[in-house]
Each structure stands twice: as C-alpha cells, then as structure tokens.
Amino acid sequence: MALQDDLTAVQRSVDELLRAVGKLEQQVGDGSRGGPAAIDVRRVRADADHLRESVALLRASAHDPAVAPQKRLDLVTIPDTPYDSSLWTDSDDEGLGASDRHAP
Template identity: 60%
Template sequence: MSVHDDLTTVQRCLDDLSRSVGRLEQQLGSGGLEMRRVRADADHLRESVALLRETASGPTAPPVPQKQQLLTIPDTPYDDSLWIDTDDEGLGARDRHAP
C-alpha cells in the first residue's frame, strides 16, 4: 500500500471519528471538559494528518546539502594596528599592572 493510500485511509477514519464525536456531543452535551478534550484531540489529529499529507506530497528525497567552499587563511601575520584597543586576554590592560 502506498503512502497516499494510507493517508486516504487515515483521513476516512478521521472523518468517521469526527462524525462519532459529533453524535456524542449531541447526546452528552459539548460543555463538559472531557467532551471538549475529545473534540480538541480529534481536531488536532485532523490538522496533523493535513500537515503530514503536505509533507508527503513534497519531494521524496531529502535535499542534498550543498558543498561549502573552503576559506583559505593566509599564514602572514595580522596587522598589529588591528589590536591597539584590545587587552591581552587574562593579562589585563597593557598600561596597568595586575592587582
């Protein structure tokens, strides 16, 4: 059985469930906490199957990740002017002594 057939079967079952919940609401009333939870759960199932159907109708193969380009980092030293306003990590500022 294909995924489409399985989803169609599940959708039919959810339709039956929805009709049955509707009949129960008529008999028991829709104001009770239990009945509201059953209705909410049935609606949630319907939404989940709709999302699953959208996902299943999309591409079947996962997307192939694109090859990332490698960055070449030069071996030449950095320009010292880039580091004028920084502190040596863990050593404090250049013009002050540690306490």
C-alpha cells in the same frame, strides 16, 4: 502509491472519528452547560481536531518533495589503516594529561 493509499485510509478514519465525536457532543453536550462529562467531550473534540490538523500536515508534507525525506548520500569509507601519528604531536593524550607533566 501505497503511502497515498495509507494517508487516504487515515483521513477516512479521522473523518469517521470526527463524526462520532459530533454525535457524542449531541448526546452529552458540547460543554456550554458544564458538567464533568461535557468537559471530557470538549477534550476529545480538541484532540480529534488536533489529529485532523496533524494528518493534513502529514498529507501536505508527503506531496511536497522539498519536505519529503532526502535521498541517502553516498557513504564515505574510512580506512582501517592507522592514522599518521604526526597529526597528533600537538595534542595531549585525552584523560592522561601531557607526558612531560604530572598530576597535582
């Protein structure tokens, strides 16, 4: 349940941020009157709203097992023994060209 506790703490922090941005909007203005400070407050409001939406998506994905990270698949062991050289008879040596031809 540590993940859920962390998500709840993040949600509380985002809610507090949104309250603080609301108070800031009341002091500076919401942008309807113009001015550089009001424009900056609108940007902060948009960023805070985006953060709220991102946290909501994160919480939803943490609850949905289909979206949650999948379990690690079994590892495949690759042997250290050399490969059968007959597997490579129809291929060129990469970067060297074919053995029966020479570079132009």
